[in-house]
Amino acid sequence: MILIRVTRRTILYSSSLCLGVTLIVVLAVALAFKAFTDGKTKPEPKKPAQSVSKTDGEKSGGTTKSSESRGNEIPSFWTDADVPSAGARRKLTINGVEFVFCWIPEGSFVMGSPREEYNRYNDEVQHEVRISQGFWALETEVTQEMWTRVMDDNPSRFHNSERRPVENVSWDDCQSYVEKLNAFNLCPKGFEFSLPTEAQWEYACRAETTTPFSFGFSLNGDNANCDGKNPYGTDPPGASIGETSTVGSYQANPWGLYDMHGNVAEWTADWLGDYPKYRTTNPKGPERGRNRVYRGGSWRDKAAYCRSAYRASAEPNARADGVGLRLVLVKVDETSHTRL
Numbered sequence: 001m002i003l004i005r006v007t008r009r010t011i012l013y014s015s016s017l018c019l020g021v022t023l024i025v026v027l028a029v030a031l032a033f034k035a036f037t038d039g040k041t042k043p044e045p046k047k048p049a050q051s052v053s054k055t056d057g058e059k060s061g062g063t064t065k066s067s068e069s070r071g072n073e074i075p076s077f078w079t080d081a082d083v084p085s086a087g088a089r090r091k092l093t094i095n096g097v098e099f100v101f102c103w104i105p106e107g108s109f110v111m112g113s114p115r116e117e118y119n120r121y122n123d124e125v126q127h128e129v130r131i132s133q134g135f136w137a138l139e140t141e142v143t144q145e146m147w148t149r150v151m152d153d154n155p156s157r158f159h160n161s162e163r164r165p166v167e168n169v170s171w172d173d174c175q176s177y178v179e180k181l182n183a184f185n186l187c188p189k190g191f192e193f194s195l196p197t198e199a200q201w202e203y204a205c206r207a208e209t210t211t212p213f214s215f216g217f218s219l220n221g222d223n224a225n226c227d228g229k230n231p232y233g234t235d236p237p238g239a240s241i242g243e244t245s246t247v248g249s250y251q252a253n254p255w256g257l258y259d260m261h262g263n264v265a266e267w268t269a270d271w272l273g274d275y276p277k278y279r280t281t282n283p284k285g286p287e288r289g290r291n292r293v294y295r296g297g298s299w300r301d302k303a304a305y306c307r308s309a310y311r312a313s314a315e316p317n318a319r320a321d322g323v324g325l326r327l328v329l330v331k332v333d334e335t336s337h338t339r340l
Contacts, residue, residue, distance in 0.1 A: 083134070086207075087256040090136065094186060095149040101136035101329060102256040104204045111202050112275060113309035117212060118233065123274065124309045129199050130281040136329035137196065137204050140247035140258045141165035141266060142177075150180050156244075157321040163246045165264045165324040171292040171316040174267050174325045187329060195269040196328045198293050198311075199283045205296065205308045207255040212307045214253040214260060219303040224250055224262030230302030244299050244321075261306040264324035265294045272313040291315055298322030 084103040092099045112126040145162035147169070148154045155168040169177075174195060181193040196204065211217050212233065213224075220238030221228020225245045228238030248258040270285030270293045285293070291313035297306030300322045304310070314320070 087254070089139065089256065092186065094146075094181070094184065097145050097149050099146060099327070100139040101327075102139050104131075104135050104137050104200070104255060104328075106131055106134045107203070107208075109203050109206060109208070110210070111199060111309075113212070113307070117307075117309070119304040119307075120309065121311070123311055125275045125277060127275055127277060128279040129203065129283060130279070131200065131203050132281055133331050135196075135200065135331065136191070137200075137255075137257055138327040139252075139256060140326075141264055142325050142327060143247055147177065151177060155319070158244045161246060164244045165247055165259070167244060167264050167321050167324045168319045169267075169324060170319045171267050171314075173319070177325075178327070181327075190331055191329045192332050194328055194330050195267055195325060196330075197282075197284050198268045198270040198295065200328060200330075201266065201268050201295050201326075202308060204255065204257060205253065205260040207253045207257070209254065209308070212309070214308060215251065219261065219306060221303070224259070224297075224303075224306055225299045226262040226297055226306050227300060227302045230304075232303035232307070241299060260296055261308075262297050262301070263299055264322055265296045265298045265301075265312060266324060266326045268293045268295060272311070294323050 083105075086103060086105045088103040090101050090103075092101065108128060108130045110126050111129045113120040113124040114126060117124075142165065143163055144154050144156050144159060144166045147166040148162070154166070155173070156164070156166050157168055158164055178193050178195065187193060205214060207214055213219055215223045216233075218231070218233030219226065219228075220231030220234050220236060221240060222238050225241055227240045229240045231237055244263055247263070250259065250262075252258045253260055271287075271289030272291045272293050273286035273289060276283070292315075293311060293313050295311065297303075297310060297312075305312070314323070
C-alpha cells in the first residue's frame with residue numbers, strides 16, 4: 001500500500017491553482033463578450049461637412065448652426081421660415097471656392113445725395129426708395145478665384161493673387177458669368193444669381209447710413225483703397241496704393257459687406273437714366289439705354305468718386321482695370337422667372 005502524504009501547504013497550493021484557473025476563464029469570457037458587443041454597436045466614422053453651411057449665429061438665437069451636405073446641395077436653412085437678421089451670413093461652395101453672402105433686409109432709404117453734400121453731381125437727385133424683398137449680397141467683390149473656377153480664364157490686370165477682385169470684365173462678361181452660375185442649379189429654392197440693381201447696390205452700400213461714406217464723412221485712403229492723394233472731407237492726403245488690394249482688407253460696412261467703397265467699382269444691372277423725383281418701389285432703371293451703371297469707385301479714383309451716391313457708367317462691352325462686380329441672390333417668381 002502506498003501512502004500519500006497530504007500537507008496543509010499542498011492543500012493551499014491546490015486551492016490557489018483552482019481559483020487562478022477560474023479567474024482566467026471568467027476574464028476570457030468577459031473579454032469575448034465585450035468584443036462581440038462592440039462589433040455590433042460601434043458607430044461608423046462621421047462624414048465631414050461639405051459645401052454649404054450657416055456661418056454666423058443669428059442675433060435672435062445667439063447660436064451657430066451648421067449643416068452637412070453632399071456635393072453642392074442646398075440645405076433648408078437658406079429658405080427656412082425664420083427671417084435672417086441684417087448681415088447674417090451663409091456660405092456656398094462652388095467648384096471648390098467659398099462664396100459668402102450677407103443678408104440685406106427689406107426696407108426703405110433715401111437714394112442719392114443731399115444738395116449740401118460736397119462734390120455731389122446733379123444726377124444724384126434724392127428720392128425715397130422702397131426695397132420690398134430682402135436679398136443676399138456677396139460679402140466681397142467677386143475674386144479672381146471665384147471667376148476662374150467658373151469661366152476658366154482670368155482677364156485681370158493685377159493677377160498675382162486669387163484673392164484680389166477680378167477686373168477688366170465688361171457688363172456683357174458679367175452676364176455670361178451669372179448665366180453659368182445659374183446653370184449649375186445651386187441657388188436656394190426661389191432665388192437666382194444676378195447683378196444688383198442700382199437701387200439695391202446703394203441700399204446695401206449705405207446699410208442705414210446717410211453720410212457720404214458708410215463709415216463717415218471723409219476718406220483719404222485710410223478706410224478704402226482709392227487715390228488717397230485726392231482726399232474727401234479732410235485736408236491731409238493719404239495712401240494711394242496704385243493697384244487693387246486683397247478683398248476684405250478694409251473694415252466692412254454695418255451689414256458686413258467689404259469694399260463697397262473703392263478697390264474696384266462694381267457693375268449693376270441697370271441702364272443709366274435719370275432718377276425719379278418721387279417715391280418708388282424696387283426701381284430697375286430705364287428699359288433701354290446706351291450705358292450700364294457701375295458704382296463704388298476704384299483704386300484709381302479720387303475719394304469723391306467712392307461716395308455712396310456717386311454714379312458712373314460705360315457701354316456694356318467696355319472693360320477697365322478698375323471695374324469688377326459683386327453678386328446678389330435675389331428672389332424670383334418661380335413661374336415666370338422674373339425678379340420680385
